[in-house]
Amino acid sequence: MEILEAYDLTGSYRAAAELAGCDHHTVKRYVELRDQGGDATKRLPRPKMIDDYLSKVEELIERSGGRIGADRVHDKIKAMGFTGTDRTTRRAVAAAKASYRAGHRRVFRPWIPEPGLWVQWDWGDGPKIAGRKTWLWCAWLAWSRFRFVVPVLDKTLPTIASCLDATLRQIGGAPTYALTDNERTVTSDHIARIPVRNPQIIEIGHHYGLTIRTCVPADPQSKGGSEATVRIAKRDLVPTDINLRPAYRDFAELEDACRQFTTDVNNKVHRATRRRPIEALAEEQHRLHRLPENPFTAALGTTRKVAGDATISVDSVRYSVPHQLAGQTVWARIHGDELVVTAVTEDGAAEAARHRRSTPGNPSIKDEHYPPREDKAGERTPKAASAEEAAFLQLSSGAASWLVEAAASGARRMRPKMAEAVQLAKLHGAGEVDRALGTAAIAGRFAENDLISILDHHIGRQVAEPTRASEDHSLQPGTSAWSRFGVAPEGDET
Template sequence: MAGCDHHTVARYVKLREAGQSPQSRTHRARPIDEYLPKIEELVARSGGRVRADVVHRRITAMGFLGGERTTRRAVAEVKARFQAGKRRVFRPWIPEPGLWLQFDWGEGPRIGGRRTSLWCAWLAWSRFRVVIPTFDKTLPTVVACLDATLRRIGGVPAYVLTDNEKTVTVEHVADIAVRNPQIVEVARHYGMTIRTCVPADPQSKGGSENTVKIAKADLVPTSANLLEDYRTFAELETACRRFTDDVNSRVHRETRRRPAEAVGEERVRLHPLPARPFTVAFGTTRRVNWDATISVDGVRYSVPHQLVDSRVWARFHGDELIVTAVGETGPAEVARHLRSTPGRPSITDAHYPPRAGKDGDRTPRANTAAEAAFLALGPGAAAWLVEAAAAGTRRVRHKMAEAVALAKLHGVAAVDQALGVAAVAGRFADNDLIRILAHQAGADNGEPIRASETHSLQPGTSAWANFGTSSGRNL
């Protein structure tokens, strides 16, 4: 019935009579057991990452005669015991409203071959996220992003948790982080405390790590999301703003609430936000001149024309000049120029409003009733006036009045078309407009006459047939 040898049955019966479990089996000695201490040493020294084939080569050199399959089983058992003793167990973190804000950096998309970074902030209790694109991760940029984040949230939390970058932590002494004095001054200005995670331990700030992962998945073009490349930095800013609006208006899986609604409740627990942002790190102040430029080291740099007669901050970062302005939503970068030299101003056309015309040209604008009646004919009339004035045409006003009178007979569309043809062909003489109108009217009645092989406009030689005759002499 058992399908096995009677000795096996006798052994199980003996175990039952002795009160032992039949399932328990005594460990039998294996040839690899004497090499287990070496295997445990190799696994511990590698942190549980050593490969079984590497271990097999080591113990074979020591005299092991078994196969690689036996070594793989032994290494798997040792690794399992090692991981069981090293496994980290976390107590669930239950955040309180108004206490923690976390931020981290993510690699952004390239714009014109230039690298960008994504500032990713996460308010722990309400799960409210803020993503801001930047060109660098310097201390002024960190301060600007932090101020913009706090103003979107509407308050200041008690603690801010981030990574150990040089803008926050200068060095570690006996595993104690030494803060950057400037970031401490920034935290004192806003009334909060800067904390940093354990170095090289991203699990200690998982909230911001997930924010970076989600933001990169939706904003950085990859083969998975099929996003197109960003042509300008403004397009990336618009995409980041749209992304934050979407994730904050979506019901969160953990809290079953929309972060945009939960942050309103958490805002009651936040500290009040200072009316003036921290501007010391933005550089030196400059007044914007009437021509939308500032002067730095004797060189003029342009800024957006909306900032005329206002104050901005300018600083050099490497070979670039960065201009920062403080608006209703906090500080923001408004211009960036390559460092120039005196006598060579750096002007960006995008900082100025579009011009109505080029090279001194102006769009016709009516100042009298007669001019308004003529320009009302259409774009052909405006083109005719511009070209006729440039050609020095005489009696322009008389010809304009004549065109208005002809429009009553031939129609506005026909006269406007004729004026456009006259402007292109340079026909501004008297009666030229009437001839063009007559040609247009005749062209509509039939096909135009075209030269062919059977008909020619060249004069013939028939008049020379009677040359030298009496009739020819009479002629």
């Protein structure tokens, strides 16, 4: 603008160039460009080596739907005679892809969910526990944004039934539709791009009053709510270098973490609704269908009665279950080489135990299914019943150990020996006698005079005060041994 203003003022190319501080040829070019109606602020395109191949680049991007890589394009146009570098090709491909995306951008109509209408679920990869893979069931109630996460060890249909039951009982009702992926447990086949539902998932949906729907294959954008739930759950629950979460010791710890995550995420203010999901859920529950009293158990396996020892029998093999289920009915099913036990609680159906399949005569019992054993050590602790016994036990732990071991070995005349130990304690101290009694208990020496021998040995082994050099005593040995040096002993004539 300064160049054009200088030219309008002077009417001379050279005078304007002198005022604007540039070459007069530059002034002439901008003046002619303005007279032709062009934009002087835009740079004029310069010819490039790839100009003759741009039509081929655009063709390749159009045919691939914008997915082809620049290295592949470079190989193709290089075979056609292009002599430029791959850097030139990458720039041309980036510009062509940007133009392609601008013309093929997918536009979404905002989805405004209605209360009580949609619930979505999806799977996320969970952390490995003891080398075993886990999955995260992630459910999302569309209107209230309520999230629910449960860890599982497989993605079979019975597991889906139990997770779906737990989700619906957590939200307090059943919405009209359930949206998920096209996995084999939900969609058994596709005919003319129409999904064919698995009959068993339809039975599960009818039990709860749900209509099962699936998204478009390979189109995660059609169910973005559950995808976001999976992403958030994996970010917070799966140990990574980002969240610095330590590895889980067992599956129960992962379950606790998922419960805590569900509580925390539903008590935070959602940035879209500006309210907590737990509060919105209380309002949405009025639009949900009532749940059946009993969960769908047809897919959970066969029923088994838990015995009083917290075990069930499957194919003549005993398997343990949590002791809290004693006397109740559970469902057992075989999944591969494992036995899965499902129990129905107030919160719905949930996996109670999982065992490796065993054979008759080899029961599978897990210690974690039973309460901690009572400490029986207290029954072996001596308790005085008379003054003589109390005086002996007052010596300390060595006396108690001697009494227990001597009684177990059937030692004779124990009472007189106990009285003897009390008398020795008055002479040599209770500590020394108790130490000797402890040594006798370890060595199994309970005969007559064994205690006195051990006591004498301990006292005799006491190290005397070491001799130190001083003004009154020197550590230098004497010379008396040298007085007879060179003198032959008597009777020796050699």
